[in-house]
Amino acid sequence: MPRRHIEIASIPEDLHRGILRLQKSLELPEHFPDDVREQARRLRENPPDFPQHADLTHVEFVAIDPPSAMDLDQVLHIEREGDGYLVRYGIADVGAWVEPGSPIDREAHERGQTLYAPSARIPLHPSDLSEHAASLLADGQPRPAVVWAHHLDARGVVQETTLERAMVVNRAKLNYEGVQAELDAGTAGETISLLAEVGPLRQAIEAERGGISLNLPDQEIVTDGNTWLPVFRELKPVEDFNAQISLMTGIAAAHLMLEGEVGVVRTLPPADEHAINRLRRAVRTLGVEWPKGMPYPEFVRGLDPSEPEQLAAMVKCTMLFRGAGYLAFDGHVPDENLEHAALATPYAHTTAPLRRLVDRFVLEVCLSLSHGTPVPDWVREALPELPEQMVQSGRRAGSYERGVVDLAEALVLKDRVGEIFEAVLIDVYPKTGAGTFQIADPAVEAELTADKRDVGSHVRVRLDKVDLVTGKLTFNFPN
Numbered sequence: 001m002p003r004r005h006i007e008i009a010s011i012p013e014d015l016h017r018g019i020l021r022l023q024k025s026l027e028l029p030e031h032f033p034d035d036v037r038e039q040a041r042r043l044r045e046n047p048p049d050f051p052q053h054a055d056l057t058h059v060e061f062v063a064i065d066p067p068s069a070m071d072l073d074q075v076l077h078i079e080r081e082g083d084g085y086l087v088r089y090g091i092a093d094v095g096a097w098v099e100p101g102s103p104i105d106r107e108a109h110e111r112g113q114t115l116y117a118p119s120a121r122i123p124l125h126p127s128d129l130s131e132h133a134a135s136l137l138a139d140g141q142p143r144p145a146v147v148w149a150h151h152l153d154a155r156g157v158v159q160e161t162t163l164e165r166a167m168v169v170n171r172a173k174l175n176y177e178g179v180q181a182e183l184d185a186g187t188a189g190e191t192i193s194l195l196a197e198v199g200p201l202r203q204a205i206e207a208e209r210g211g212i213s214l215n216l217p218d219q220e221i222v223t224d225g226n227t228w229l230p231v232f233r234e235l236k237p238v239e240d241f242n243a244q245i246s247l248m249t250g251i252a253a254a255h256l257m258l259e260g261e262v263g264v265v266r267t268l269p270p271a272d273e274h275a276i277n278r279l280r281r282a283v284r285t286l287g288v289e290w291p292k293g294m295p296y297p298e299f300v301r302g303l304d305p306s307e308p309e310q311l312a313a314m315v316k317c318t319m320l321f322r323g324a325g326y327l328a329f330d331g332h333v334p335d336e337n338l339e340h341a342a343l344a345t346p347y348a349h350t351t352a353p354l355r356r357l358v359d360r361f362v363l364e365v366c367l368s369l370s371h372g373t374p375v376p377d378w379v380r381e382a383l384p385e386l387p388e389q390m391v392q393s394g395r396r397a398g399s400y401e402r403g404v405v406d407l408a409e410a411l412v413l414k415d416r417v418g419e420i421f422e423a424v425l426i427d428v429y430p431k432t433g434a435g436t437f438q439i440a441d442p443a444v445e446a447e448l449t450a451d452k453r454d455v456g457s458h459v460r461v462r463l464d465k466v467d468l469v470t471g472k473l474t475f476n477f478p479n
Contacts, residue, residue: 011119014468015407019120021469022403026396028115032126035103040126043097044133050096050144056166057142061090062191064174064242066218070131071114071123071354072138075145075170076245078194084159085152085198089249090136090145090168094125094353094360097134097144100378104129109382112393114355117404123355130354138173146363148249156201161252163370180236192238199241202248211344212297214317215243235305246351247343253366254346258338260369264328264358264386265348270341271296271320278427279320281456283313285424285438296320297344312443324394326358326387330380358390406471409444413473414466420478421446423461428452437461437475446475 011019023030032040061075075090098104108124115122123130136143145168151160174192182188183196206213218233250266257263280290286309290299300317303310320342327336340347350366353359361379368375423437428450435450437459446461465474 012411012468015411018407018410018469018471019117019404022117022400022407022471023120023122026399026403028122028396028400029111032107033103036107037126037128039103040128040133044128047133048097050165050167052165053093053096053144054164054166056088056090056145056147057169059088059168060171060191061088061136061168062172062174062189063136063138063170064176064179064238067175070127070135070137072136072170072173073352073354074246075136075168076191076195076242078191078198080194081151083154085150085156085194087148087150087152087198087245087248089148089150089245089351090166091148091249091351091359091363092134092136092354093144093146093165093363094129094134095146095364096165097129098360100376108357108360109385109389112357112389113397115397115400117400122400124357125354134354136168136170138170140169142167142169144168146367148252150248150252152198152201156198156205158248158252161256163366165367176236176239176242180238183238195238195241195245199238199244202244203240206244206247206343207297207301209344210295210297212300212342213240213243213247214300214314214321214342215240216315216318247347249351250347250349251343251345253350253362254348256366256369257348257362258333258346260365261333262330262369262375262380262383263348263365264326264362264383265338265346266324266340267327267337268321268324268339268341268343269337275320275322279316281424281426282316282319282438285426285440286312286316286443287440288313309440315443326390328383328387330383356390357393358386361386403471406473407468409442410466410468410471410473412442413444413463414468417463417466420460420462423459425450425455425457425459428455444473446473448475448477 059077061077063072063075065072073092077088079086098108104125111124114124136145145166146163147166147168148161148163150158153159179188179192182192188196215235254265257265276296283290288309300314303314305311305314327334327338338346348362349356349359350362351359353363361382364379365375421439423439423446425435426438427436428434430452433449435448437446437448439446439461448461460478461475462478463473464476
């Protein structure tokens with residue numbers, strides 16, 4: 001599911017206590033065990049040799065990441081190849097650093113993925129590894145990567161994909177605002193200029209197959225000294241272009257594993273009619289028109305994230321990603337759903353091994369299949385347990401994210417106790433009668449007992465209490 005990354009300027013003490021309470025309630029780790037930290041420290045101070053890695057240090061890779069990011073998973077290089085393109089995508093080779101069964105490996109299996117919260121990120125790996133040794137930093141030092149080479153025709157269709165272990169040098173850490181400014185000014189270098197060609201081509205291919213990728217902007221909660229306001233960072237077109245390279249790689253990995261009949265793919269069942277109707281009611285509350293008969297992918301592609309109401313509608317669209325999971329297989333492909341319904345194609349997580357456990361194993365499987373060598377035993381042995389490990393970590397991540405969103409909404413509404421808001425009943429849970437009411441401004445949800453026969457009706461709700469420590473908002477119907 002797409003994640004909402006929220007930052008809060010000058011976190012109030014109550015909110016800080018709320019985040020700590022949330023971490024304890026979810027039993028999240030407070031720190032890494034000593035043996036894990038010690039192993040990461042040794043790897044940073046005494047890196048191993050990488051004799052199996054080819055030399056691609058001459059290729060002018062660059063990274064595009066938020067300015068504060070230190071765990072750099074990907075580097076990119078694009079050049080023309082005939083009337084098409086050669087897209088090289090280097091992914092941090094975590095498997096070259098982490099010995100199977102080692103303390104870092106065992107801890108990564110326990111954590112599953114990095115969890116995000118304002119000033120309270122809980123990483124998958126210790127910083128000595130994820131932000132230094134294994135990170136593809138732009139410090140002039142060669143680092144091991146798994147390099148995917150996608151050969152595209154003039155329409156952006158993949159003709160061939162290869163991958164190999166290689167040493168690479170990240171020549172520059174770029175950011176989306178700066179890259180977009182260079183594109184707009186016509187001063188961008190070759191890789192970025194060609195990204196602006198390849199990205200739209202891949203978006204068109206995505207649309208043709210009926211898929212849609214949802215790229216959510218980060219949100220910041222800021223204060224003017226009196227009130228707190230939610231501000232979404234403006235999405236730049238180049239962010240969607242860059243996301244298409246990651247998606248193309250994940251799609252290639254899935255097809256490679258399905259053909260080789262071993263691996264693990266990311267799956268999402270099609271959304272049912274109830275979920276679609278619930279989403280329709282939610283976005284209508286926000287003042288966003290969804291014409292009857294318009295398919296969901298077409299609706300999402302038409303949303304303008306520069307408009308606050310439409311951006312809020314994009315966030316609401318994440319409700320259709322519920323039910324996402326992982327499917328592992330070895331020796332034969334099971335007769336189950338193999339596709340990611342939103343993308344309308346098989347897909348695998350493979351481009352963020354510093355932040356997600358499963359990506360490291362997908363990379364190892366793909367390397368073996370692409371070179372015709374046996375998949376390592378330690379990878380095959382881990383495959384059956386990986387889906388459940390990732391689902392469990394995904395639930396923790398989802399609970400952490402929802403808790404952080406609740407706290408952020410409580411902060412925004414803390415000075416509006418007693419106000420009455422217009423809302424629409426978008427759903428009722430049949431077992432308990434708990435109703436979900438969507439408020440348009442600010443775009444938050446209220447929970448009150450309701451009758452399922454009233455779904456879609458407009459009501460007024462009053463905010464009676466805000467708790468910054470629990471993130472709980474107490475609403476009632478006005479007298």
